[in-house]
Amino acid sequence: MVGIAAHAAIGVDNARLYDELKHLNESLERRVQEAVAERVQAEEALRQAQKMEAVGQLTGGIAHDFNNLLAGISGGLEVIERRLAQGRPDGIEKFITGAQTSAQRAAALTQRLLAFSRRQTLDPKPTxxxxxxxxxxxxxxxxxxxxxxxxxxxxxxxxxxxxDAAQLESAPLNLAINARDAMPGGGRLTIETANKWLDNRAARERGSAPGCRGRGRQGLGR
Structure with missing residues (x-):
């Protein structure tokens, strides 16, 4: 009887230990999932912050050019209005074309800025x-x-x-802003693409898999 009771007690202890171990594993898995989710959110927030910082840099960098585009539109319209008022419609086509071209360039620039700044999920595609x-x-x-x-x-x-094309666009743009700040006196900025093979060692150093890669390279100099 004593032997049976001891055996039963051991069985209860093993069952309790199994349940505790199961709960511990579930808790660890839940914590790992939460940590991964927090990291993903932090990385997304960092990407968005970098994009918005670049947009802020762009706002100052292209303001003068945007004013020139608007001046081309308004100047062309003023000439058209004056000639029509004078009864001289001949030759206004080139002013219409010039105003339309400036408007299209301004619209394209605005759309690119909006696409670059908005928050969006990653969508990798062959590019x-x-x-x-x-x-x-x-x-x-x-x-x-x-x-x-x-x-x-x-x-x-x-x-x-x-x-993801939007994320890839942000890379050379941010690098270009850094290059501009590094060359306050002017210089040359070269952006070059190339195919690149990664062997096992190079892939490990970059946290990637061996094989072929497309590569972008950026160089600057005075």
Whole structure:
């Protein structure tokens, strides 16, 4: 009887330990999930803060150019109005075209700024990095100002890169702002794309997987 009672007590203790261990594992898993969620939220908040900081930099950097676009629109409309009032409609087509071009450039710039600043979830897709970078060339030139020469070099046969295009746009733009601040006296900014193979060692150093990668490189100099 004594042996049976001892065996039963051991069985109860084992069951209690099993339940406690199960609850402990569940608690750890829950804490890990919460920590991962908090990290994701923190990273998203940091990305958004960096984007908004860049937008603030852009606001000051392109204000002068935006005024020039508006001046082109208003100036063209004033000439058209004056000529129509004088009964001289001949030749106003070029002023209409000029005003429309300035308006389209201003609208495109505004749309790019809005797309860049808004909060959105990551959506990685196969992306032509050359097309994306060349499409940003005018915006980058306006951002850094005329005292810095901007050169964009696209690699021939560049592979498609699976990235979120909006996030990739923010990288060269932020780097361009840093380059502008590092060259207050002017200089040259080169943005270059290239294909890159990563071996096992290089992949480990970058926290990535071995294989082929599209790469963007940025250089600056006085």
């Amino acid at each position: 032509d990095v050359n097309r994306l970078v060349f499409g940003m060339e005018d915006l980058i030139r306006r951002t850094v100002g005329p005292q810095i020469t901007v050169e964009v070099v696209g690699a021939g046969g560049l592979w498609l890169a699976k990235v």
